[in-house]
Amino acid sequence: MVRHPSALSKFEQIVAASKGKKIVMFLDYDGTLSPIVDDPDSAFMSDTMRRAVRSVAKPFPTAIVSGRCRDKVFEFVKLAELYYAGSHGMDIKGPAKASRHNKAKAKGVLFQPASEFLPMIEQVHDSLIEKTKCIPGAKVENNKFCVSVHFRCVDEKSWNTLAEIVKAELKEYPKLKLTQGRMVFEIRPTIKWDKGKALEFLLESLGFADCTNVLPVYIGDDRTDEDAFKVLRKRGQGIGILVSKYPKDTNASYSLQEPAEVMDFLLRLVEWERLSRARPKW
Numbered sequence: 001m002v003r004h005p006s007a008l009s010k011f012e013q014i015v016a017a018s019k020g021k022k023i024v025m026f027l028d029y030d031g032t033l034s035p036i037v038d039d040p041d042s043a044f045m046s047d048t049m050r051r052a053v054r055s056v057a058k059p060f061p062t063a064i065v066s067g068r069c070r071d072k073v074f075e076f077v078k079l080a081e082l083y084y085a086g087s088h089g090m091d092i093k094g095p096a097k098a099s100r101h102n103k104a105k106a107k108g109v110l111f112q113p114a115s116e117f118l119p120m121i122e123q124v125h126d127s128l129i130e131k132t133k134c135i136p137g138a139k140v141e142n143n144k145f146c147v148s149v150h151f152r153c154v155d156e157k158s159w160n161t162l163a164e165i166v167k168a169e170l171k172e173y174p175k176l177k178l179t180q181g182r183m184v185f186e187i188r189p190t191i192k193w194d195k196g197k198a199l200e201f202l203l204e205s206l207g208f209a210d211c212t213n214v215l216p217v218y219i220g221d222d223r224t225d226e227d228a229f230k231v232l233r234k235r236g237q238g239i240g241i242l243v244s245k246y247p248k249d250t251n252a253s254y255s256l257q258e259p260a261e262v263m264d265f266l267l268r269l270v271e272w273e274r275l276s277r278a279r280p281k282w
């Protein structure tokens, strides 16, 4: 498998592609801004990473796109000036306050294409809490429009049993589907909506629909981020960056090894923007 070039070593190539264009940043949370840890409730973001994200969001409109529910990812990130797309893009909200990025339409935008699924997701969540009690280490997380069933702390011998419990539950809900992330089963509505659609929705809300003068940059580590990388490829516009230590099959064009490198990349972008503003234009 090919290792995609490092977004740090190809930094000049990336910023050259942004000439005459507005960069819009899209950042996944787990595994991208915070390191992967055993307990999903302890996936804290460092203060230095928070400062880097805050700095990048000043010159560039910035969105967090996560599988987590929006409120929870906001509790971790704590930056009110950002856009948030929680539940794999099914819960989108813009900053309440006006900023220089948000044209009237994007300010306070709220979009929840799966709201009819709320009661069903609640039911599945409650039922899976009961049914997985017999599997030590299993953790069921309510992500509002989806449910995550974690097996990172489950003995490998019980992975199949847990998968069977989840699959059996889903048989009762044909309108829900099962996908897999990093040591987690993700239960989601079957609607045609994902992180890629959320990216397109946010670009449109920001006033960049059908524009050629925009360069979306999406950084993510998980399978669900591939939907966004695919959208960028299809548009022939934007930069997809996969966070991974190992070569993977991906639709991204560049890679970064871990959250520490993501932070370096964000800070380099901030510095490049500062210098390009200061440079005389003749």
Ligand SMILES: O=P(O)(O)OC[C@H]1O[C@H](O[C@H]2O[C@H](CO)[C@@H](O)[C@H](O)[C@H]2O)[C@H](O)[C@@H](O)[C@@H]1O
Pocket (backbone or CB within 6 Å): 028, 029, 030, 031, 035, 036, 037, 038, 039, 040, 041, 043, 065, 066, 067, 068, 141, 143, 148, 150, 152, 181, 182, 183, 184, 186, 222, 224
């Ligand atoms: O789209 P993301 O922001 O990357 O969210 C995807 C899932 O991330 C979380 O789970 C993952 O990170 C946990 C903490 O490091 C880790 O324990 C778990 O094994 C990973 O799968 C989150 O808890 C899930 O709800 C998200 O769907």
